[in-house]
Amino acid sequence: MRFEQVDVAVVGCGVGGSSVALAARRKDVSVGIFEEHSRVGEPSHCSGHVGILAFTRFGPKLPRGIIENEIKGAVLYAPNGKSITLYRPKPVTWVLNRAEFDRHLATLARKSGAQLHLNSRVDGLKRTDNGFQIKISGPRAREVECKILVDAGGCGGSVSKYAGLLQPNPRMLVNSAQFNVENLTDVNDDLVEVYFGQGYAPGFFGWLIPRRDGSAKVGIAAAPRDNVRKCFEHFIRKHPIVSLKLKRAKILTAPMYHPIPVGGAALRTYTAGVLTVGDAASQVKPTTGGGIVFGLACGRMAGETAADSIRKGDTSAATLSSYEEKWRQVIGFDLAAMALLRRMLYRLPDPYLNRIFMVSRELKTDEILSRTGDIDFQGRTILSLSRDPRLFLTLLSASLLSAPSLLSLGRKTHTRT
Ligand SMILES: Cc1cc2nc3c(=O)[nH]c(=O)nc-3n(C[C@H](O)[C@H](O)[C@H](O)COP(=O)(O)OP(=O)(O)OC[C@H]3O[C@@H](n4cnc5c(N)ncnc54)[C@H](O)[C@@H]3O)c2cc1C
Structure with a gap:
């Protein structure tokens, strides 16, 4: 039996998946994107709200019509x-038509030479001497061989569990x-x-x-x-x-x-022959749930790492670990700071939230945030706000109040399913 073969198989054609495909194609390895739905971008569940600064750093130029509003x-x-x-x-921010944006990215990926397979759900994988044999279900059920699998299947659609990577704790x-x-x-x-x-x-x-x-x-x-x-x-x-x-x-x-997934980034986003990206890797801002910009950024890094390791002929975990080093350098600090803030505020009773608002107004935090707040890279903003003794004390007492949830949440961000 002859199998279809690609160097890099990407699970899912969202922002993460297309971004991986584009970056890998730039380095001239073959890429297949496998999307379970019949149309890219559908069903659409996202608000498409992105910071302009970070988006223009990591995202593509946008055609007219995708930006629904400037905020x-x-x-x-x-x-x-x-x-x-x-x-x-x-x-400072754009509201994107998320479905159109996903289709735009997918078109760029296809034009760069990636093959896009719709109605193709990745349902399992088997390790082989050269990588993986992945099982595709749908109208054209088949098996495909790849050297590297990138799981960009979003939250809950994750297939990297078959490769033994931890899943976000529900x-x-x-x-x-x-x-x-x-x-x-x-x-x-x-x-x-x-x-x-x-x-x-x-x-x-x-x-x-x-x-x-x-x-x-x-x-x-x-x-x-x-x-x-x-x-x-x-x-x-x-x-x-x-x-x-x-x-x-x-x-x-x-x-x-x-x-x-708002618990902070996955503990590990690579193993031999496998990388995880976007929501599948929990690369999402724990404070707001925003994952578009980080998905674009990490997708690019994953695609480049996958292509480099294929060209080197080494897809071992040690080689692929450079992906994790790279993305942690770019967003690791901000994700960790946001995760901490989120745990502090998790399930905080309303009187405490009201008090934090009151103190923030008195301290004119709104003016500071209006001037300097970065909606994507929030780490430094959180750090500078927490330097103010009154706000810090309010947050601290609030966090102590939510200590039971803080402790239980703090321990296990990921789980084996
Ligand atoms: C209500 C809501 C509002 C949001 N608002 C914002 C916002 O304003 N700004 C922002 O930055 N972020 C927002 N987000 C988060 C953002 O939508 C995600 O972080 C982002 O979509 C992650 O992209 P992704 O490519 O990792 O996953 P997805 O966009 O979820 O794409 C994954 C793709 O993989 C496919 N797939 C899954 N499993 C398989 C499989 N086994 N085989 C084949 N295909 C598969 C899915 O069909 C899907 O197309 C919001 C999320 C929600 C739920």
Whole structure:
């Protein structure tokens, strides 16, 4: 029996997968991307909100139409309804049409020579002398041989477990719900809105992200033990501010539900012949759940490492470990700082959240953040804020209050499934 063969097999055609493929093709190794769905970018569950600075550093040039809005700041609502506004005179973030963006990246990957296989789910793998034999299910079930497998299958779609890599601990995920609406009341389309409160989005937050055309993406994420469907219903119908904004709104799409890994990066993202990227490696900002920019950045590093090791004829774990060194150098510090902050704030009772907002307002943290805050590389911002004794003490007492969850969460970020 003759098998299809590629140097690098990529699981999943999201931002991570296409980015891997593009980088590997630049170094002239053969690449096959295997995507389980029939259309790239669908179903779309993401808000597509990215920092312009970091996106332009790691992402491709975007054609017109993919950017749905340019955002100048954010209104953060405390559980008691008091708010802090962060504002810059020029746009700091973009809202992307995430499905179109994924298709754009996939087109670039295909044009660079990568083969894209739709309706092709990677369902298992077997080690061989030269790499792996991967099992593809779907209308054209088959087996494909590859030298390196890159798992970019997102959160929960991960196949690297077959290769023995740890999976994100389900307790370190949040579950999200989001829909598209139009005809909202009292929304400034320069600003995203973020809503905190254990009564509405336990363990995380809710959001409203406006598009230029008057529509918006509205969603929440909540800790795994809470029922996200119920929380979302409660948020859109009962939240004293959100429910008013949505009173006359027309719902454009049914809610989409999806997990987000927010426990900080995976402990290990390589083994012999295998790399993991993006949500599959938990390369996601633990504070906001944003993973597009980091997926692009790490995808590029994974693609380059995979191609280099194939050209060297050495796909051992020792050689592939350079991928992990590289990405940790670029985002490791920021991910660790964000993970720490998230654990401090996890399940914090509302009175403490209200107090943190109050102290932040008194300290004019909003002005500092408006001037200097980086929405992607938050490590330095977190460090400089924590140098202020009052804010530091408030955060510390808050973290002590959430110590039981802090301890239980701190130990095991990953698990064997
Ligand atoms: C509600 C919500 C809102 C978000 N908002 C933002 C935001 O505003 N900004 C931001 O930066 N991030 C956001 N994120 C996070 C962001 O969507 C992810 O971090 C990002 O999509 C990760 O990209 P990825 O390529 O790793 O995975 P994905 O985009 O999930 O792509 C994985 C692909 O792999 C495919 N796949 C999975 N398993 C297999 C298999 N076995 N075989 C073949 N194919 C497979 C899937 O079908 C999918 O197409 C949000 C996430 C959610 C859930």
